Amino acid sequence: MSQFFNALVSKGFFGKRIRNGVHMFSLILFVVVIVCSVSNLLVPEQSIFYVSTYTITLLGKYLCFALLALSVDVVWGYCGVLSLGHGAFFALGGYGMGMYLMRQVGDRGVYGNPDLPDFMVFLDWTELPWYWFGMDQFWFAIAMAIFIPGLLAFVFGWLAFRSRVTGVYLSIMTQALTYALMLAFFRNEMGFGGNNGLTDFKEILHFDLQSNETRVGLFFLSALVLIIALLLSQKIMKSRFGRVVISIRDGESRARFLGYVTDHYKVALFVYSAVLAAFAGVLYVPQVGIINPSEFSPINSIEVVVWVAVGGRGTLYGAAVGALLVNYAKTKFTAVLPDGWLFALGALFVGVTLYLPNGIVGFFEQRISFLKGDSSRELDSFEVKDKKSVSEVEV
Amino acid sequence: MTSRMYTLLPQRDWFWWRILCTVILLCSIAVKPCFANSKDEKKEGYTLLESQQGVLQKGLQSDEELMVEYEHLIRQLPLANFKEKLALIEKIEQKGGQHAYDLLTSLLSGELYYLKKDPDILVYAKKYEGDEYQVKELGEESESKLLSKLDLKKIYKKVRTNNRVRKGIKLSIARLSLKSDSESNKINALKAMVLTIDPVTASAIESMYENERSGKVKEMMSIVLAVHTLKTSQDMTAVSSSKVNQAIVLLGDRLEIPVKNTLVEYKGFLEESEIQSDQKSQLLKELNKALTAIEEKNRFYVFVEKLFFGISLGSVLLLAAVGLSITFGVMGVINMAHGEMIMIGAYSTYVVQLIMPNFIGYSLLVAIPAAFLASAIVGIIIQQTVIRHLHGRPLETLLATFGISLLLRQAVRTIFSPLNRQVDQPDWMSGTLEINPVLSLTYNRLYIVAFSILVFIVLVFVIKKTSLGLNVRAVSQNRPMAKAMGVRTEWVDAMTFGLGSGVAGVAGVALSQLTNVGPNLGQAYIIDSFMVVVFGGVGNLLGTLVASFTLGVANKFIEPITGAVLANIVVLIFIILFIQKRPKGLFPQKGRAAE
Numbered sequence: 001m002s003q004f005f006n007a008l009v010s011k012g013f014f015g016k017r018i019r020n021g022v023h024m025f026s027l028i029l030f031v032v033v034i035v036c037s038v039s040n041l042l043v044p045e046q047s048i049f050y051v052s053t054y055t056i057t058l059l060g061k062y063l064c065f066a067l068l069a070l071s072v073d074v075v076w077g078y079c080g081v082l083s084l085g086h087g088a089f090f091a092l093g094g095y096g097m098g099m100y101l102m103r104q105v106g107d108r109g110v111y112g113n114p115d116l117p118d119f120m121v122f123l124d125w126t127e128l129p130w131y132w133f134g135m136d137q138f139w140f141a142i143a144m145a146i147f148i149p150g151l152l153a154f155v156f157g158w159l160a161f162r163s164r165v166t167g168v169y170l171s172i173m174t175q176a177l178t179y180a181l182m183l184a185f186f187r188n189e190m191g192f193g194g195n196n197g198l199t200d201f202k203e204i205l206h207f208d209l210q211s212n213e214t215r216v217g218l219f220f221l222s223a224l225v226l227i228i229a230l231l232l233s234q235k236i237m238k239s240r241f242g243r244v245v246i247s248i249r250d251g252e253s254r255a256r257f258l259g260y261v262t263d264h265y266k267v268a269l270f271v272y273s274a275v276l277a278a279f280a281g282v283l284y285v286p287q288v289g290i291i292n293p294s295e296f297s298p299i300n301s302i303e304v305v306v307w308v309a310v311g312g313r314g315t316l317y318g319a320a321v322g323a324l325l326v327n328y329a330k331t332k333f334t335a336v337l338p339d340g341w342l343f344a345l346g347a348l349f350v351g352v353t354l355y356l357p358n359g360i361v362g363f364f365e366q367r368i369s370f371l372k373g374d375s376s377r378e379l380d381s382f383e384v385k386d387k388k389s390v391s392e393v394e395v
Numbered sequence: 396m397t398s399r400m401y402t403l404l405p406q407r408d409w410f411w412w413r414i415l416c417t418v419i420l421l422c423s424i425a426v427k428p429c430f431a432n433s434k435d436e437k438k439e440g441y442t443l444l445e446s447q448q449g450v451l452q453k454g455l456q457s458d459e460e461l462m463v464e465y466e467h468l469i470r471q472l473p474l475a476n477f478k479e480k481l482a483l484i485e486k487i488e489q490k491g492g493q494h495a496y497d498l499l500t501s502l503l504s505g506e507l508y509y510l511k512k513d514p515d516i517l518v519y520a521k522k523y524e525g526d527e528y529q530v531k532e533l534g535e536e537s538e539s540k541l542l543s544k545l546d547l548k549k550i551y552k553k554v555r556t557n558n559r560v561r562k563g564i565k566l567s568i569a570r571l572s573l574k575s576d577s578e579s580n581k582i583n584a585l586k587a588m589v590l591t592i593d594p595v596t597a598s599a600i601e602s603m604y605e606n607e608r609s610g611k612v613k614e615m616m617s618i619v620l621a622v623h624t625l626k627t628s629q630d631m632t633a634v635s636s637s638k639v640n641q642a643i644v645l646l647g648d649r650l651e652i653p654v655k656n657t658l659v660e661y662k663g664f665l666e667e668s669e670i671q672s673d674q675k676s677q678l679l680k681e682l683n684k685a686l687t688a689i690e691e692k693n694r695f696y697v698f699v700e701k702l703f704f705g706i707s708l709g710s711v712l713l714l715a716a717v718g719l720s721i722t723f724g725v726m727g728v729i730n731m732a733h734g735e736m737i738m739i740g741a742y743s744t745y746v747v748q749l750i751m752p753n754f755i756g757y758s759l760l761v762a763i764p765a766a767f768l769a770s771a772i773v774g775i776i777i778q779q780t781v782i783r784h785l786h787g788r789p790l791e792t793l794l795a796t797f798g799i800s801l802l803l804r805q806a807v808r809t810i811f812s813p814l815n816r817q818v819d820q821p822d823w824m825s826g827t828l829e830i831n832p833v834l835s836l837t838y839n840r841l842y843i844v845a846f847s848i849l850v851f852i853v854l855v856f857v858i859k860k861t862s863l864g865l866n867v868r869a870v871s872q873n874r875p876m877a878k879a880m881g882v883r884t885e886w887v888d889a890m891t892f893g894l895g896s897g898v899a900g901v902a903g904v905a906l907s908q909l910t911n912v913g914p915n916l917g918q919a920y921i922i923d924s925f926m927v928v929v930f931g932g933v934g935n936l937l938g939t940l941v942a943s944f945t946l947g948v949a950n951k952f953i954e955p956i957t958g959a960v961l962a963n964i965v966v967l968i969f970i971i972l973f974i975q976k977r978p979k980g981l982f983p984q985k986g987r988a989a990e
Contacts, residue, residue, distance in 0.1 A: 076790075080790075082790045082793070156971075159971060159972070159975055160971075162975070163974060163975045163976075163978045164978060165974060165978055167789055167790065168723075168727075168728070168729045168789050168790065168793055169929060169974075169978075171729070171790065171793060172729065172925045172929060173929075173971060173974075175922065175925075176922055176925070176926065176967050176970075176971070177967075177971075179922050179967070180963065180964045180967045180968070183960045183963055183964060184960065184961075184964055186960065187958075187960055187961075298922070302794075302797055305794060306794065306798075309794060339805070339808070339809065342801050342802075342804070342805040343801075343802060343805050343806075345798070345801055346798040346799065346800075346801035346802035346805065347798065347802065348798065349794055349795055349797055349798020349799075349801065350781060350795050350798040350799060350802075352794075353785060353791040353792075353794050353795040353798075354781065354784055354785070354795065357791070
């Protein structure tokens, strides 16, 4: 077994050296996605190799969650900024996409109004609010869906990091941020459908959202974006910028004393992370078919954090693994024992923080490097003991 | 104005006047039945003298006979049509006294049912809990029984009323309560009449006015009459303007809403009417004066009310946040399960009331220590099993305690139910302190404000004057140094956590009197409590006090302008901006301890 891992890690497939988990995960993901897509589109339905469209959509949803988890890992695992409000960026991106899809419905809504979405007709609105203009253009809608969360992250990050709000303070503030947004989006006056949110979409870029092909396409696209985000994030973290970010995580005061303007690094990273989360939201909404204010609820954001913790912080692909595993468990669990899930989730929070501080991936990576006898191999994830001593010094 | 009436009775004659009144009243009690039954053969020839001789005996007897007639009347109620019902109700009003009052009020609120098989049998059916109804037979001292809604509908039928009948019932009730002995009942009845005053009632009040001895009731009566004057003068312009003028002056500083409406209505009427005269402009001037005076007074009391609501919200926040502030200050960790400690306290109150259902009045006094202990024990268990092992890793502590909060909430859902539980309010906490028609403060909120300040003072005492407090302060200022000086920091951590959680439990007792007790009770307050701690500065009791009251009052003052949701958002944004200026809160720790 260990021999196999050894071979896998050091030599890899296709003669090309795959030196780290991100590459390996991306490769496996790519293969799985291709196989799934092909088995859905080309294999006949009665065959045992057929993958149902339901499964495809479910997997697509998981991939979006994996991307969201990756965005949290980027700031938490590499910069020590625990954001409990990433659900806000995710949902804002989702709302951007939802607005575009809503405009695409056109006059096929229940009320048949060509300009106004159903809920506006229902509320007796006579014209589109100004912020809905241009959202019928795909490129503009996507640009806004990415730009607005990025802007919010920039303003919030700039305000927070400049005044050196750190640690639990920052976590609480991010939680308050998403909470405030949730309250706001629940209001009908906001013009985003209030309680019910945006739903009842018909098509995206004139492709029917219900058709197999569109669903497989979205699934494939989600995987592609996830892989690109993984590789890009790894590139960033290996760069000079990434090294500074890690140094901020391990000792912010020291990094500052060495002359780095740590606020700028943190803001830039926070915005990058928010953009990733927004992409996840953009891809999530057409697959699920609804976006409503409950996506902003603080518990959603904090659940994302536990995915990252389960998978392993500071490894990038660990976050994705955690998101996939936990969500799969959630789907299975809620089907069998609906009441048990919250118990399981609560226990997961406590268990992972107490007994698995580096997550599943961290656990296995340590095993592997131990088996290889390669003690020099460094992990990007938190070294718990070191972190503890650092924080003791700072206190 | 009303004092003019008052002076009719010279002060020194008060005592004799009272005795005279009592005698008259006694006589009238005795006489009343014989007038009421004058058509009755047996009662004929009953003289005043006789009745005075045998007040007690005869009075009782006639009461009994009245009751028989009354019983007979109410038996007809279920099957009568609406028109007949109206007539019946009036008769019932005359015969029944207190019984009729009870009957009519329950008829009005739709709680009167009759047996389908035998319409002679009437029952009160009061909603008890959920779908259960408490059914009690009328008249007899029978045991009440519980029936589900379905069973109730199967066996009994509601005595139906329509709008006209209900109006008649209301009038009857008002008249009945005017006859009642208690001052407050009379005043309430009069207040109810202001809206629906008609010439019949007005003349009835006018006749009662002279005999009324309570000043307050007389004042209220004159108000009702003045409103009536304005209304009638609108209809026929027959009332002399001096009388109207008098009425306006009388109503000038009243806060009752119907009074104001009448004035506004009258003003509209005056402005529209064609007649031009000095009198009219004079009246308009008076009217405007009266209206602005009312407006000003109103505004002041609305301000006071808002302030009170703000303080009340602030005191709840104080209770919820002060425990959080202590644990955060000493251990540097955020306890996300703090809201669940509040929830445990609230459920302890519920359980205590289940254990002692006959002593609801005392249950709260038992619940306070019980909730403190329950939450403190749970808190210490959490600290010992989880938080202790995550020392020095605040973010992980946050996650772990969030997991615990999920576990506790789900546990409560499994043990009790996902539905809200009703915690009874003791009698001494319910009701309102009515200062005037615009401003009334509920007793439960008043008690909670007082209670939270009491808890705060006790906490300050514990922190400042006890050895535990000394240790707590030492550890929060400099943990390694305190340890070096021999302070058992582990023990202090556990005790602090227990104390903070216990206070949260006590907050739960208070909250159980304000809102429903459910698994999500704590969640509603937790984010606001965090804001209080962030705003006030960590581990600073005074900061928590100031911050919670500031946020509470600010919230309630922004709310009417922007709505409740936006008020929340505005406060959140304010705090985010505030910590730009002062990242360590209002009252940061100073000196080397701050680093």
